[in-house]
Amino acid sequence: MARHDNILDTIGRTPLVRLNRLAPDHATVWVKVESFNPLGSVKDRMARAVIEDAERSGALRPGQTVIEATSGNTGIGLAMVCAQKGYPLVVTMAESFSLERRRLLRFLGARVVLTPAAEKGTGMLNKAVELAEQHGWFLCRQFDNEANAEVHTRTTAREILDDFAGEPLHAFVSGFGTGGTLLGVARGLKAADPRIRIVAAEPDNSPLMGGGLAQPRDAAGRPSASHPHFRPHLMQGWSPDFISRLAEQARTEGLVDEVVPVPGQEALRLARALATDEGIFAGTSSGATLAAALDVARRSPPGAHIVCMLPDTGERYLSTPLFEHIADDMDEAELALSRSTPGYRFDTTTTPVAPPTPAGEPVDAAAEAFVDAAARDEPVVMFALEWCEFCWAVRKLFARLGVAFRSIDVDAVGFQADEFGVKVRQALKQRTGAPTMPQIWIGGRHIGGCTDLFDAMRSGELQRRLAAANVVHDADVRLDPYSLLPRWLHPRHAA
Numbered sequence: 001m002a003r004h005d006n007i008l009d010t011i012g013r014t015p016l017v018r019l020n021r022l023a024p025d026h027a028t029v030w031v032k033v034e035s036f037n038p039l040g041s042v043k044d045r046m047a048r049a050v051i052e053d054a055e056r057s058g059a060l061r062p063g064q065t066v067i068e069a070t071s072g073n074t075g076i077g078l079a080m081v082c083a084q085k086g087y088p089l090v091v092t093m094a095e096s097f098s099l100e101r102r103r104l105l106r107f108l109g110a111r112v113v114l115t116p117a118a119e120k121g122t123g124m125l126n127k128a129v130e131l132a133e134q135h136g137w138f139l140c141r142q143f144d145n146e147a148n149a150e151v152h153t154r155t156t157a158r159e160i161l162d163d164f165a166g167e168p169l170h171a172f173v174s175g176f177g178t179g180g181t182l183l184g185v186a187r188g189l190k191a192a193d194p195r196i197r198i199v200a201a202e203p204d205n206s207p208l209m210g211g212g213l214a215q216p217r218d219a220a221g222r223p224s225a226s227h228p229h230f231r232p233h234l235m236q237g238w239s240p241d242f243i244s245r246l247a248e249q250a251r252t253e254g255l256v257d258e259v260v261p262v263p264g265q266e267a268l269r270l271a272r273a274l275a276t277d278e279g280i281f282a283g284t285s286s287g288a289t290l291a292a293a294l295d296v297a298r299r300s301p302p303g304a305h306i307v308c309m310l311p312d313t314g315e316r317y318l319s320t321p322l323f324e325h326i327a328d329d330m331d332e333a334e335l336a337l338s339r340s341t342p343g344y345r346f347d348t349t350t351t352p353v354a355p356p357t358p359a360g361e362p363v364d365a366a367a368e369a370f371v372d373a374a375a376r377d378e379p380v381v382m383f384a385l386e387w388c389e390f391c392w393a394v395r396k397l398f399a400r401l402g403v404a405f406r407s408i409d410v411d412a413v414g415f416q417a418d419e420f421g422v423k424v425r426q427a428l429k430q431r432t433g434a435p436t437m438p439q440i441w442i443g444g445r446h447i448g449g450c451t452d453l454f455d456a457m458r459s460g461e462l463q464r465r466l467a468a469a470n471v472v473h474d475a476d477v478r479l480d481p482y483s484l485l486p487r488w489l490h491p492r493h494a495a
Contacts, residue, residue, distance in 0.1 A: 011044045012155045016163045021277045027297040027304040039080045041312035047077030049151035050140050060138045068140040069128040072101030079108035092124040099319045121240030143244035148180030157188020170304035171197040173293040175238040179246030186255035197257045201292030203233035204261035215243040234264035238285040260292035283317045286310035367423035375441040380405035384438040390450035391438045393484040402474045443469025454481035
């Protein structure tokens with residue numbers, strides 16, 4: 001394994017993988033698996049290139065906030081780069097993009113400003129421009145930044161050419177999105193061999209590149225409105241509602257030999273087939289690009305080699321239609337497998353259980369005093385387990401309410417000496433009569449466990465107890481506390 005100075009040095013050098021079951025017999029289709037980049041998409045390349053180009057030119061000052069409009073992958077790549085280099089990051093994103101993307105961005109430290117879905121890609125782009133101008137932030141301009149294309153000429157195209165090592169390549173297939181991958185790779189491949197066909201793929205119901213109409217632009221060259229042919233489609237991040245300047249440049253330079261329209265359902269089908277038939281986990285945009293590549297392969301001469309870009313990982317699509325057929329619960333076949341052996345089933349009582357704790361053991365006096373003192377002295381205290389889902393649900397509720405509380409996690413390292421955590425649990429059981437966790441006190445009064453707290457929230461008793469104990473909280477919060485539990489949990493379960 002190589003050693004690297006930082007995570008950014010692991011970007012690129014992604015593998016070309018041959019398809020063995022999905023491609024036609026007479027041609028070979030290779031997929032460029034960009035999910036091997038550290039943050040899981042082709043946009044990692046561009047994110048580093050744009051930031052480092054701005055650093056070299058002086059356009060980005062140390063500590064300056066970076067901002068960009070993104071459907072997700074660019075923002076996630078930028079979040080990695082900005083985290084490593086120490087820049088604050090703000091992204092604008094249409095609310096229609098998957099929840100996984102905005103959560104990943106925030107996990108990486110970025111702030112996410114959502115824009116109305118009705119305003120489409122132009123809306124999130126215009127919002128980014130507004131914010132950059134208002135606050136003096138550095139705007140990445142991925143849709144027209146030449147560094148976006150240059151990095152693909154320098155790295156992606158070079159990797160493909162090196163992997164073929166003089167062997168002829170018939171075609172390269174890619175979606176267009178920002179246009180950086182399409183333009184940059186096309187420049188590199190065409191410079192090496194003008195006979196290589198460059199194929200752009202796009203949604204069949206939204207023919208921006210293949211429809212023949214120009215993109216409306218303002219005096220600065222930015223898209224001034226949605227393209228007349230744009231329609232909403234299933235391929236997130238694959239084609240915005242406008243033709244970017246970089247994508248337009250690929251067409252103007254005569255680098256695009258063909259535009260292939262792809263049906264949305266075919267994109268979903270092939271993304272799933274990549275997983276089940278080839279073991280390759282990729283997103284909807286990858287399925288869409290593969291659909292175009294297979295169309296090209298079927299029309300290619302015997303022995304042809306086609307390279308297809310797979311832009312990202314399937315994990316970006318868990319809340320989208322790509323996964324709508326994936327069930328959370330066991331189907332009939334899986335239930336039949338469960339029932340084929342006697343133990344560890346939901347429909348019998350034959351699952352082995354742990355032996356009961358010996359009765360009559362004396363309660364440790366120090367543990368008992370510890371419980372009594374915490375229950376008496378802390379305005380809000382929860383005896384909990386670090387790993388328990390019920391305890392995490394209580395923590396989330398208190399966070400929503402703005403309640404400051406002490407969590408005494410009896411399974412933490414500090415409670416392991418002389419098994420003090422076990423002794424505290426025994427003292428809790430004697431004091432409350434309940435063996436489960438968590439156990440919660442407010443204002444010195446025992447309220448009970450997780451579901452007791454949730455029921456008190458529903459009835460208003462929790463709010464009254466907090467007020468009586470002079471605990472600061474947001475009394476206007478409206479939510480069903482049971483929604484904070486993971487779906488598989490039910491009040492009958494206990495830690």
